[in-house]
Amino acid sequence: MPCLESAAMDTRERILQATARVYAQHGFRGATTRLIAIEAGVNEVSLFRTFGSKAALFEAMMQSHASSLPVPELPDIPGDAQSEITAWCAALLAHMRQWRSIIRKSFGELEERPEAAVVMCEGPNCAATALAAYVARLQAAGRADETADVATAVSMFISSMFGDAISRDVLPHAFPQPEEAAPAKYVNVFLRAVGAFGAGDVVPLRTADTADARRAAAQ
Structure with a gap:
């Protein structure tokens, strides 16, 4: 029954979206199934028939957030690192800003409910892994400093984006750059931190002794 299946999926999605809106406003305790059902335009029986329990409903809503991360993949073969990471950063920021109220509630x-915050952080954690892998490809191509502290640079970059996404409206002095200019500015600082160069540039080769000396100095 394709029509029935489609209607069931529409109801499920409508309930999930309503849950997100109610949770963002009231938190877990205040987001009663009655409020969610009213917001979704269904009765509570339909809600429980679809999800079974309030806990299962909220888990599905959180997983919906994690699976909806519309971040483009960074290319396997890096081209223009600045433009590629900037576009990627802008998409990630837009997604986190869209879910800002829910992220705040989960941290509050x-x-x-620690599991909710863990789910909210899945996207940024995956993004950090993807960015570190991209820098590794730049290093392999001789286009980033092989001795750079990539882990720390990635951590600072992702943390800056996360803080921007959820705190810019309440801590404006901490984010003086205009919202639309933020991705490019974050990327400029990040690329300098990892010693990255443009598509046509190659990092000068270093001897093993020089690389070892730089590592020792960084410790």
Whole structure:
């Protein structure tokens, strides 16, 4: 029954979207199934028939967030690193800003429901892994400093984006750059941190002794 299956999927999606809106406003305790059902335009029986319990409903809503991350993949063969990472950064920031209220609520309830915050961080964690792998490809191509502290640079970059996405409106002095200019500015600092160069540039080759000396100095 394709029509029935489609209607069931529409109802499920409508309930998930309503859950996100109600949770963003009221938190887990305040987001009653009655409020969610009213927001979704369904009765509570349909809600429980679809998800089974309030806990299962919220888990599905959080997983929906994690699976909806519309971040483009960084290319296997790096081209223009600045433009590629900037576009990637802008997409990630846009997604986190879209879910800002829910991310805040999940962190506010961290002690009571730590699993929610963990799910909210899946996207940034995956993004950090993808960015580190991209820098490794730049290094392999001789286009980034092989001795750069990539882990720290990635951590600072992702943390800056996360803080921007959820705190810019309440901490404007911490983010003086215009919202639309932020991705490019973050990327410029990040590329300098990892010693990255343009598509046509190659990092000068270093002897093993020089590389070892740089590593020792960084420790």
